[in-house]
Amino acid sequence: MRAVDEGLASCHTCGRVESASHHRCGRCGAALHVRKEASLQRCLAFGFAGILAYIPANVMPIMIVNQLGIEQANTILGGVFTFWRMHAYPVAITIFIASVLIPGLKFVSLGLLCAAAAGKLRLEGRLANTMYYLTELVGRWSMVDVFVVVILAGVIQLGNLMTIQPGGASLAFGLMVILTMLSAHAFDPRLIWDRLNKEPI
C-alpha cells in the first residue's frame, strides 16, 4: 500500500506522514507535496544546462602554467594524457573516471531515469533505484579536478620560476558539477514506481 493511495503524503524534509490535503508539514514547516514539485522539468532543465557547461569544461583550459615566462594551457584530457605518459596510470585513470566518465554516465543515467518516469521506457524498479542512488552518490566526486587547480594555483607561487593560473574550464567544470547535482536532486524516484504500479500485473 502506497501513502498516496491512502491520501497521505510523506514530508520530503522530515519524513512525517500526513494527510496530503495539508499545505505545510506540521512538524518541520516545509511545503508538503505528494511528489517533488515539477520534478521532471527541473531535472531535465538542470541536466541540459549541465550538458552545456560540460562542453567548455572539456574544451577550455583548466589551468594555465607559466614556467620561466612560457605559458602553457592545460585541458582536463591533456592532463590525463600527461599522467599516462608519466606512467602514473592510477592517477590518469582516477582523473579520467572522475572528470570525464562519471559526468557522462550521470547524464545517461538521469536521461534514462527521466524517460522511465515519463513512460517512454520500461525500467525495472530496483534497477532504477540503484541507478538513482549511484547517481546521487558519485555526483560530488567530479569536483576533484577543480580542487586540484585550486591547490596547485595556491601552492605553486614560485615567482618567475613557475606560477599557475586557473583557466576558464575550472568555472565551467564547477558549474557542471553543481548543475548535475541539482538535477539529480530534483528527480523523484517515486515517479518510476507510480508507472510500475499503474501497469496491469
Add this chain to the structure above:
Amino acid sequence: MHQSVSSGWPRAGSVRHRVACEYCDTLHEVLLLPEGKAAHCTNCGKLLYQNRPESLQRAIALGVSVLLLTGLMMFFPFISLDAKGVESRMGIVGAVVHMWEAGSPLVSLAVGLFVLGLPIFLGAGLLFLCLPLSRRRYLPGMEVVMRLLQATEHWVMVEVFFLGALVSLLKLVKLAKVELEIGFWSMAGLMVCLAGALAGIDRLELWDRIEHAKERRER
C-alpha cells in the same frame, strides 16, 4: 532515564508513527529496532530508517571534533614546497583567497563554502541540536537548523578535496620537495569525522527527538 535516551528513539513503536519509502512511497509502520539495526522497504529494499548506537553521544563527540579539526585546518599550513631554494607555503584559506585574486571569485566561493563553511555549519549545527536533545530539551530554531543541515549535507566536499590534494601531490613531487603540514593531516581527520557524523544519526530519529522534546516543553 539515561538508558531510555540512548536505546531507540522516544516514540518508535507507537502506532501513530508511520513512514513512507522515499523511493517507492510504500507505507510502513515504524517498529522499534534494536541498536545498530536498520529497517528496509518491503517493496523496493530502500533503507527506511535505522537505530544507530549511542547516536546523540557520538554526534556530539564528532561535532566537537569536526569544529576542532576545521579550526586546525584553517589556521595551519596545508602543504609547503621547496624548489631549489624558492619556498612556497599554502593554507586552505590562502588558496581560497588566491583563487579570488586570480580572477575566479566563483570558484573561490565554491571551495570556501564546500570545504570550509559547510563543515563548520555541520559541526556547529549538530552540536546545537544534539547537546540539548541529549537532555530532552527543546530550543526554538531547531527545526530550521535541522532543515538547513539536511539541505546542505550533500554539498560538503572535504573528502573530494582530499582526493584532489593527493592528485596534486603527485604533480608536485616532480617539481619540488614537498612537505605535508598540520593542515593536511587535520583534513584527513576531518574527512573521517564528517563521514562518521553524517552516518551516525538517522534523520527520522533526529526529527522525532526534536518533536518529542518540543511537546514535552509545551506540556
